[in-house]
Amino acid sequence: MSLISIFFVSLGVGLSGALMPGPLLTVTINESYRKGFVAAPLLVAGHAVLEGALIVLLVLGLDRVLGNEYFFGVVGVAGGAFLFWMGLGMALDVRDRKLHLDLQEHSGMRMGPFVAGLTTSISNPYWFLWWATFGLSWLLISMDRGVAGVLSFYTGHIMADLLWYFLVAFLVVTGKRFLSDRVYNYLILACGAFLMVLGGRFIGAGLASLL
Known part of the structure; x- marks a missing residue:
């Protein structure tokens, strides 16, 4: 397979994965409202650093670890708890009326987009499973x-993330002017609830692997 073919196949496969709703999409929506368009490249940069490191480890033979059901279980429980905590923080901010469209910062996520891109990805056990199999x-x-x-594989994969999350951030930022604080709070509450449900599912899947 040629290098250009590897790039475009990786781009297509990456887009099919990025388009699926998940924690990184939810965090991108939340952070784009808070920090604007700059949140998307920072989130993807954190995600890309983690995936680059993982690819190096896979080349060195980490696939045996990633495919282990106990590793999946531990990541599921720990990662699910983290996502649940993140979602709960967003929901509590809505309850306490801390979120307004004119605020640049609030207490829902103090880690910043770059670190959020790292932690959100590593908290998802199915991210590891995807890389241990299809990836x-x-x-x-x-x-x-x-x-x-x-490098062609990695570049195509990350380009897919950039294209999709840039589009998401663009839609969020340009549509922001048409939203009231009330609608904004409902949206963040929905994002928080989604993360809590997803976190609960990850914990359940993790416990099933461990028990």
Whole structure:
């Protein structure tokens, strides 16, 4: 497979994954409201650093660890608890009337978009599972072309995240002027509830793997 083919296949596969609703999408919506368009590249940068490090570890043989059900269970419980805590913080901010469209900061997420991109990704056990299975298979194909193949794979994958989350941030920021504080609070409450439900599902899946 040529390098350009690796890039575009990785781009398409990455988009199919990015378009699925998940914690990173929810955090992108929340952070774009708070910090504006700059939140998207920072979130993706944190996500990209983590994925770059993971690809290096996979090349070195980490796939055996990622495919272990106990590893999945531990990540599921710990990551699910973190996502639940994050969602609960957003919901409590709505309850306490701390969120307004004219505020640049609030207490819902003090870590910043870059760190949020890291922590949200690493809290998702299915992110590890995707990389241990489907992601790894494409990485192995890319490795046939050496370092250039791996770089083409990685670049296409991250470009998919950039395209999608830039679009999400753009829609959030441009639509912000048409929203009232009331609608904004309902949206953040929905995002918080989604993270709590997702966190609960991750905890349940993690416990099922451990027990």
